Amino acid sequence: MSLNSPRPAVVTKLRHRDAAAFLELPRKLYSCAVTSRATEQALLRAEHPLSTHFEFHPRVIRSGGEPLGRCAVTLPPEGPAYVGLFESVDDAAVAGDLLSWAVDQARAAGRPALIGPVDASFWLRYRLKLDHFDRRPYLNEPYNRGYY
Numbered sequence: 001m002s003l004n005s006p007r008p009a010v011v012t013k014l015r016h017r018d019a020a021a022f023l024e025l026p027r028k029l030y031s032c033a034v035t036s037r038a039t040e041q042a043l044l045r046a047e048h049p050l051s052t053h054f055e056f057h058p059r060v061i062r063s064g065g066e067p068l069g070r071c072a073v074t075l076p077p078e079g080p081a082y083v084g085l086f087e088s089v090d091d092a093a094v095a096g097d098l099l100s101w102a103v104d105q106a107r108a109a110g111r112p113a114l115i116g117p118v119d120a121s122f123w124l125r126y127r128l129k130l131d132h133f134d135r136r137p138y139l140n141e142p143y144n145r146g147y148y
Contacts, residue, residue: 018060019044021067025060025087028067034143035125040085043072043120050121053077055109058085059101061094069094073105074120081106083116084126090147117142 014022022044026035042048043056055075061068069088075081083102088095106114119125127142137143 014044014058014060018062021060021062022058022070022085025067025070029087029089029145030143034137035085035119039119039124043085048120050123054120056120057105059098061097069098071098071102072120073102073114074118075105075109075111079111080113080115081109081111082118082120083114084119084124086117086144086148088145088148090145095148 023037023040039048043051044058046056053076056072057075058070058072060070068091069086071083071086073081073083081102083099083106086098088098102116103114117126125142133146
């Protein structure tokens with residue numbers, strides 16, 4: 001499919017409570033904004049300019065009402081699936097559940113691979129920070145916890 005031929009946006013809708021948790025989790029984990037809330041909100045609502053070029057499937061894991069982790073799987077028209085918008089508390093079980101779900105989504109869609117971290121598109125945020133976790137990120141640079 002060409003980028004010039006838009007198709008209807010496909011987004012797995014989250015319940016209002018889960019959409020709010022999806023947007024708030026990064027702010028709970030970090031002392032500074034590391035993601036664009038406006039971009040994430042547009043992706044969740046299928047209102048982002050790129051939304052007609054992929055399927056977007058977000059997920060939130062909760063325990064006792066508290067959000068513990070989130071991620072999203074993006075399915076472009078063909079090729080590999082992407083996993084991104086990953087955030088998690090320092091709990092290997094939560095991270096493992098999120099990544100297992102992402103693998104299952106990619107397999108169910110018949111994708112040959114799952115690539116990440118990619119936040120919906122390479123035009124948005126991608127990559128993983130590997131060191132210097134004590135330094136604030138530069139504009140548009142990724143930031144994540146060292147335990148990722």
